[in-house]
Amino acid sequence: MPKLDNMKKILVIGSGPIVIGQAAEFDYAGTQACQALKEEGLEVVLINSNPATIMTDTNMADKVYIEPITPEFVARVIRQEKPDGLLPTLGGQTGLNMAVALAEAGVLEAENVKLLGTNLDSIKRAEDRELFRALMKELGEPVPESVIVSTVEEAVAFADEIGYPLIVRPAYTLGGTGGGICDSEESLREIVASGLKYSPISQCLIEQSIAGMKEIEYEVMRDASDNCIVVCNMENIDPVGVHTGDSIVVAPSQTLADREYQMLRSSALRIIRALGIEGGCNVQYALDPHSFQYYVIEVNPRVSRSSALASKATGYPIAKMAAKIAIGYTLDELKNPVTGQTYACFEPTIDYVVSKIPRWPFDKFQSANRKLGTQMKATGEVMAIGRTFEESIMKAIRSLEIGCYHLELKGADKIAEADLRQRLRTADDERLFLIAEALRRGIGIGEIHDLTKIDLFFLHKFARIVAFETELRERELDLELLRRAKRLGFTDRKIGELAGRSEEEVRQLRKSGGIIPVFKMVDTCAAEFEAATPYYYSAYEQEDERTWTNKKRVIVLGSGPIRIGQGIEFDYATVHAVWALKEAGYEAIIINNNPETVSTDFNTSDRLYFEPLYIEDVMNIIDQEKPEGVIVQFGGQTAINLADKLAARGVRILGTSLENIDAAENREKFEALLRKLDLAQPPGKTVTSVAEAIGAAESIGFPVLVRPSYVLGGRAMEIVYNQAELTAYMEQAVKVNPDHPVLIDRYMLGTEAEVDAICDGEHVLIPGIMEHIERAGVHSGDSIAVYPPQSLSAEIKRELIEMTTKLARALQIKGLLNIQFVIYQNRPYVIEVNPRSSRTVPFLSKVTGIPMANIATKAILGHSIIEQGFEPGYHPEEQMVSVKVPVFSFTKLRRVDITLGPEMKSTGEVMGREQTLAKALYKGLLAAGMNIPTHGTLLVTVADKDKAEALEIVKRFHQLGFKLMATEGTADCLKQAGLAVTRVQKLSEGTPNLLDVIRTGEANIVLNTLTRGKAPERDGFRIRREAVENGAVCLTSLDTATALLHVLETITFSTEAMPQQRIGRAVVAQ
């Protein structure tokens, strides 16, 4: 069926900010969808609140709305744009929820908008637990048995019927508090009794446990003519029990016989047909490892993280095809874009092994609970492709950038045996490495299997890697052994370590024996058909299948997995750099390993290498590509960190020179530079011992900002107020020594400002200055940024521009640079200079209309800013006010302190754009997910140092009609100021205390500032966590509180009684 002819204009809903569980994969999906719809000549309207995405570029859709994704705002866009159709299935759960809300509110019907892709009924049947179970029963598809109970006896009766083990989930408790797995009546009675107590409605869900079974996923597609295909299946190495987003996954399945494969395939097709989905769908299964028994775990009636992975794993562009299907095409009339010859109605077959490993944020959240379970915790993931399983998983490990270049974790050999066994049983982020450690210690595969329930197939593969280590250690390293090692994915470095040779010696030996990787194509069809996709991976095989042109080539290094501190913003810049290279007539080559992103779409570059951003892998590509040079400034710290190693191997780094990168990043050199330029910097010192630190802090004066040198996202950065705190920090938080110096700076309590600029070596273009709402001390990535600045004087701005220009010229910047300033006592100081693309590039590019990464790339290639038609200097400020608001994933990360500080904690961002700051902030906060309370109760508990300042803020809340609650000290302070306040008990004062107030929803806003000491047992920590877990607004910075007040004061109408009518003097008729 050709496309629906009544569809002219389509509204696409994006997925909003990046949070754990909903990341860059939806930028990839949304971008593909917009492109696919535009290809068909349709007018595309897009709404997404996330400015860091490619899909919100104005060339991706005909109209782009960066607005909050709430029913009110989407409805407003619908009324304004009058689209014919709404495509919500590419915007993750956000898009789907919005479609349901709009349909239920009657907006779609009233505005005559057709819901495309999946109808409302199907969405509900897939999402609503009871409807889903009913449908599965109807189809004869098994689901785990379950029952809702309100007494222990009911639970026991259920257990008698279906047996153990069982999972108990108390209703309406967050994070599964009070639940657990039970394998006997005794434990069932105990857990249910406590679960019923925890549950506010005294109910528990008792479910048959399928933990430990194989977890298998199928990505399925269907069109309106009922043609169905499976794009890919995947097998989780971690059995059921660990969220699939937190599982190590391989594609295709490795341990399923054809009967099992086809059994589940048929089931998946039955389900997608029954749901009537037109587009993509994901079905997750638990498969008993000892029989054909399976259970349907979950169905996602939309494209998902898994479909992004499946697309990258096979080359088959699911989102693009889903968009075409949504507008009426059928699979058999769509061409497979990879081959260009064959049709999309076909099941990809692959001839390599794909591995995915999640990237977790525990390096930043040391205190977080690292155990993996049903709540996803990973922020991103890496994917790797190999011709053997071992090669694939080892490449994935190298891609993680966690300091591992082998199936080996530093320090794992120190773990006590009992702990090791325990950690094998309860999965955490390091289990993969602990399995290897267990094998090295001689723990048997059988025992490891009993502990982990991981299939023996995978354990044998890990064991093969470990066994090969011994072979390398014991045998003479000849070419045959080396070749086998390379085919198992060993790095030259590890081979060298084991064989007692240097990495360089191994490399030389390898090259002399002609053991160099060839590159194979990802083509959806295992080479059955000719394909033209420039999508490659390396393998130690016989035939290389690349084709070469005579064009000049430039390699852009991507930014790897998404993590806190290095998000989708860097992929945005990478993609723009690639496009700019193509525009400038170069062959643009990208190396990256993140399956979620637009940069790893094979359509983006002229050649995509899906490879680790590890020096050996990158050099293997460069050796044969022989590019003009490599661009490292768009791929965040990942790419920058490779720069010296590349230069040392004779590779030309394009853009700002290495010396100048170093001059900006090396503390001493940078200080010298600032002195030379006569630019102010907060006084600071570099120290290499605890004693030195104390001396330095005393000379600088407390409070001081301390951090290790060369860090990502402000890791381990803290503000300390006295010597005791400093000593504690130096001894616990960092391992200080001459190789790892610590930086100590004066902490200046002022306004932070941030500038992104482009320099061609001579001229400097400053698209804009951003002012931060939160004062210095809060990481810039966690601050609300405002463009144009609202409180900076013309004089300060002039100074900032001048300082930026001086620095850019002095550092001979070719490309982008980002500078952070603090304005203290009306004077700007330079905090840091990043000679590369920053987190704010997409935001600033969008609000100013200046394509920063594009201009920067062309500047790198030698085209001056003027030649490109842009005016150097400060770009005239826009009228509209735009704010960038950070978004956190605290509800997903238990035991993480939410307080804002020098360490970055946000996972994503949204934008609010309006005529005034208050309105822009309103949109920003709303888009960030804040449920802005216009009335209710404010619970205040602040540190002594903040009390005076907090008082003014509390007064204003009071004037808006908020009731006040406070703990003793704060309450006294408020009472003295004449405010009516209810005193609540501190934790130490028994119950009911302030936690109960938060739990019962009495407090709508919690204002809590940090008292010293970060140990989780501190009251403040528990208050903040309780607020997050109960959905109360929790403000940890007085500046954020002021900003929120500003919004509330703007949107709240005061209600005042009419003034009494004046009574005039009585007049008497005369």
Add this chain to the structure above:
Amino acid sequence: MRARLILEDGTECIGEAFGAVGDRRGEVVFTTGMTGYQEVLSDPSFCGQLVVMTYPLIGNYGINRDDFEAVRPFIHGFVVREHCEQPSNWRSAQTLDQLLKAYDIPGISGVDTRMLTRKIRHYGTLRGMITTSDTPAQELAAELASTPLITDQVSRVSTKSVFSCPGAGERIVLIDYGAKHGILRELTKRGCDVVVTPYDVTAEEIRRIQPDGILLSNGPGDPKDVPQSIETIRQLLGEFPLFGICLGHQLLALASGADTTKMKFGHRGGNHPVKELATGRTYITAQNHGYAVAAESIQGTGLEVTHVALNDGTIEGLRHPGKQAFSVQYHPEAAPGPYDSGYLFDQFLEMVARAKEEKTYAKAR
């Protein structure tokens, strides 16, 4: 032990020997299924061939008792990137290596199977040899180029005598040109009373069995290598409801006066889309054929094309409207491959039932 795969064009791939040790020649073909190696290596249609698996890890889930498509494998050699020595699956009873050893089939692992696939895609199927000898590759290649391949595969794989699988339903004669167990399984599952005959059964012998319908099975090689079978079908066509699968489909076409040709490298795998012309629906099918019915030969034969391969237009299904016969080039019995086309067995049995009914009425009148 070192082994080599030599192709007639002089290509040499060095790998490791597994399975039986020995030299074996055959037509080198590739198949793209990611699962189902046990079914592939026991599918009699692969008789005489050296089969290249495009998926690199083979043998992962071992070899089990149930998934054989014939009582023994007939492939001449197995070519893989890696064979799994420690398989894992609850049904696994032995390793791939053990199986190949038991049936004296040489295997070679460690070779660049993707390179082989690309070569075959480019040049068409090639003759090849797995060898553990040290004879120079050029010498072996020359010998391969000058030595014709075997043409008697059907007689090697077909049953030697008639046997029956009794059932209470329709009596179906399954002419075994190298029938996969899957076909038999589909028939017995539907309660059929199946009689399996050798490929060279005569029309008269079949008539004596008094079947309600005849199923022409899959099988190896060139359909023109079994002229007597074509003749037998010609005699039965119109008399009994007929359903042809794969080689059976080609034989039905030849018996109806159409022609078959050798394809460049054939269709082998479980992901081939086939369009049913009557409904416009597309099915993902399991395929394994190196020959196809020539489209231009259909005219005037009374045959109608019912299915075509979506990608290259190859005829994948035929119907003889006047003569109660139809056939498909692909494998509705799956094994390995998707189950989407199992309904064709139901269609066949409906046709058989209708024919029976008509006969009964005719008698009654």
